[in-house]
Amino acid sequence: xxxxxxxxxxxxxxxxxxxxxxxxxxxxxxxxxxxxxxxxxxxxxxxxxxxxxxxxxxxxxxxxxxxxxxxxxxxxxxxxxxxxxxxxxxxxxxxxxxxxxxxxxxxxxxxxxxxxxxxxxxxxxxxxxxxxxxxxxxxxxxxxxxxxxxxxxxxxxxxxxxxx
Numbered sequence: 177x178x179x180x181x182x183x184x185x186x187x188x189x190x191x192x193x194x195x196x197x198x199x200x201x202x203x204x205x206x207x208x209x210x211x212x213x214x215x216x217x218x219x220x221x222x223x224x225x226x227x228x229x230x231x232x233x234x235x236x237x238x239x240x241x242x243x244x245x246x247x248x249x250x251x252x253x254x255x256x257x258x259x260x261x262x263x264x265x266x267x268x269x270x271x272x273x274x275x276x277x278x279x280x281x282x283x284x285x286x287x288x289x290x291x292x293x294x295x296x297x298x299x300x301x302x303x304x305x306x307x308x309x310x311x312x313x314x315x316x317x318x319x320x321x322x323x324x325x326x327x328x329x330x331x332x333x334x335x336x337x338x339x340x
Contacts, residue, residue: 177232177277178267182286186272188284190259191284191288192284194288194328194332194336195282195284195287195288195332195335195336196228196325196331196335196336196337196338196339196340197244197281197282197284197339198226198227198228198281198282198339199279199280200223200226200227200279200280200281201277201278201279201280202219202223202257202259202277202278202279202280203257203258203259203275203276203277203323204258204260204261204266204271204274204275204276204277204278204333205254205259205260205261205275206260206274207251207260207261207262208260209281211249211260211262212262212263213263214262215246215247215262215264216247216248216249216262217235217237217246217247217248217249217259217260217261217262217265217284218248218249218250218251218259218260219235219249219250219251219254219259219260219280220251220252220255220256220258221250221252222249222252222256222336223254223257223259224248225338226256226339227280227281227282227339228282228335228338228339229248229282231248231249231287232248232249232251232280233247233248233282233283233287233290234247234248234249234283234286235248235280235282235283236280236281236282236283237259237265237269237270237278237279237280238278238279238280238281239260239269239270239276239278239279240269240270242268242270243268243269244260244268244269245283245286246261246265254269259278259280261274261278282339287332287335288332289329291332292321292334294295294331295327295328295331298331299320299324299327299328299339302320302323302324302327303316303317303320306319306320306323307320
C-alpha cells in the first residue's frame with residue numbers, strides 16, 4: 177500500500193468522484209524499441225476502453241510501492257491482460273522480469289488538465305452571468321464559488337461515463 181499525505185488522499189478521493197476511476201492488474205510484456213526511447217506504454221484497444229483512456233492519454237502504473245505515469249498508445253497484438261512497458265519504466269519500478277504484474281489506472285490529474293480550458297470557460301461564464309444578475313459583488317462571488325464545483329462535475333460527466 178502506498179502511503180500518501182492526507183491532502184493528497186483527499187485530492188485523489190475528490191478526483192475519483194469527479195472523474196471516475198478504473199484499475200486493472202496486467203501482466204508486463206516487452207514493447208517496441210521506439211517505445212523505449214520515447215517512454216511510451218502499449219495497451220490493447222479493448223483495455224484502453226475499459227480504463228477510459230485514449231491514444232496519448234496518461235496512465236498510472238503501480239508496482240509494489242513505486243508508481244509512475246506514462247503516455248499510452250494502442251497495440252492490437254497485445255492481449256487484453258497485458259501491458260507493454262518500456263525498459264526505462266521497468267527499471268524505475270524495480271522490476272525483475274517482464275512477467276511481473278502491475279496495477280494500471282487512468283491518470284486523473286491528466287484528465288482534469290485536459291478539460292481545464294472547458295472548465296475555465298464554464299466558470300468564467302457563470303461568474304459573468306451571476307455578476308450581471310446579482311447587484312452585490314460579494315454575493316455574486318459567493319454564488320459563483322458555490323456553483324463552480326457543480327459545473328466542473330457536469331463538465332466531467334463524459335469522463336465518468338467512460339469507466340461505468
